[in-house]
Amino acid sequence: MQIEPLKNWGVAEDKPWVISGPCSAETEEQLTETALALVEKGVKTIRAGVWKPRTRPGTFEGIGKDALGWINNIRTQVPEDVKFAVEVATAQHVEQALEAKIDVLWVGARSSVNPFTMQDIADALRGVDVPVLVKNPINPDLALWIGAMERIAGAGITKIGAIHRGFSSHKKTRFRNIPSWHLALELKREYPELPMICDPSHIAGDSALIAELSQKAMDLDFDGLMIESHRDPANAWSDAKQQVTPDVLSEIVEGLSIPTASSGNVEFNSQLTELREQIDQLDRELFDTLAERMKVVDKIGNYKRDNNVTVFQMRRWDEILKTRSDWAKELGLNQDMMFEVFTHIHEAAVRRQMDILEKKEAGV
Structure with a gap:
């Protein structure tokens, strides 16, 4: 994929790139009040859910195209450098968003999981120059996530970014979606220029955890944050529990510690090298221990x-x-x-023992 660095997108002057706004655009008054409050707090990219893919029918599924008109009305009330972002899930959404001159598009997890949907969206984007962010699929499949972005790249889009929003699981944890940070980091390792945005709202499912997750994303060198914000979260029409007020959002962002990738301090770098050598040694010992464990697993299998x-x-x-x-x-x-x-260690052990059993049945 050809990926243009975030610094060339014209949307983010500083790190982190903060994208914030309500889960759903409910009324023009609600969207306007929330957006203006966020801009006053320094947010330069406003998000709004115009179309809402919901799990079950009969729930609020977004205002639709009319909300795009609300966004353009808000444009006249904010500085020119303020951008607007919406989620698109169909080719028609793309066409309507582009017609409304929406600055940034993102594709949700329910769309990125489906290659046919992604191809339809990519085809609708062909020939335009607009930033497109792709959320990870709902299941932890890195190849599927990469494939979704490759389809967008195949349409000629070069301003491509990833949004990490966690992965669905049957396990009960303190988070709504399991972060599985290693998958996002593996994606970043494979595509170093790819902007990586964290969506702590959907990982957490609870506004009380957003600050913690946002700092974790910064510690892992993420480029930005997409955080849902509402003027009155308790009365939001969707995802009320995970939204914060513009005031709370400002406190979260101002409270972040932004680490640097490296330091010019020679003594500091020497200490870091020494500590990394300790990590390498400990990791080697972990692998040695795992190898010994698998030997015992084989004996149990026999x-x-x-x-x-x-x-x-x-x-x-x-x-x-x-x-x-x-x-x-x-x-x-x-x-x-x-x-x-x-879980991974146990699954590997079961596979090894199954191999032993299959060899017996095959007469090996």
Whole structure:
């Protein structure tokens, strides 16, 4: 993909690039009051949900095209450098947004998961020059996320960015969507020029967690934040719990610590190098330990094969989850992270034991 650096987009002067506004444009008065309050707080890109893809019919699905007219009315009341962003989910949405001269488009998680939808959106974008941000699909599939952006790039769009909004899961955690930060970082590693925006509102699902997640995104060198803001969150028509007032948004942004990628301080860099060497050594020890663990897994697999014992045993898995969670708590480690780590380790162990069983059945 050919990706133009964010500094050339004309939308973000400083880091982080803050995109904020209501989950839904409900009334012209509500949108106008919220937008003007955000601009007063220094926000230069206003977001608004014009079309709302909802899980179930009968809920509020957005005002639609009329809200684009509200946005253009607001333009006359704000400085020229203020931009406006909306979500598009169909080719018709793209056409109507472009006709209304919307500055930034984003594609939601329910759209990026569908290659046919992404291709329709890409085809509607062909021949235009507009920034397009793509949210990660609802499921943790990096290839699907990349594929969605490749379709946009195939239409000739070069101002492409990614929005990390977390991933759906059946597991209960303190977040609405599991962050799985490593997937966003892997995407950034593969495409260093790709602007990475964090959507803490949808990761959190709770306004009380937005500041924490926003700082985490900054610590991981994200380029910007998309945060839902409403003049009266408690009475919002959609996603009330995850929206903040413009005043609270300002407090969150002003309270952020923006780390630098490196330091000119020679002593500091020397200390950082030494600490990274310690990390490398500890990681090597982790791999050595995992290798030893897999040797024991193979022995257990051979025992199960020879004694006709089932590979997967729920009672043992429940025991592992309970004890490892307790160990994590004792050591001050994040229990959700340890759950995810041991899920992967356990799945790998089960696969190895299944291979042993299949070799027996094949007479190997």
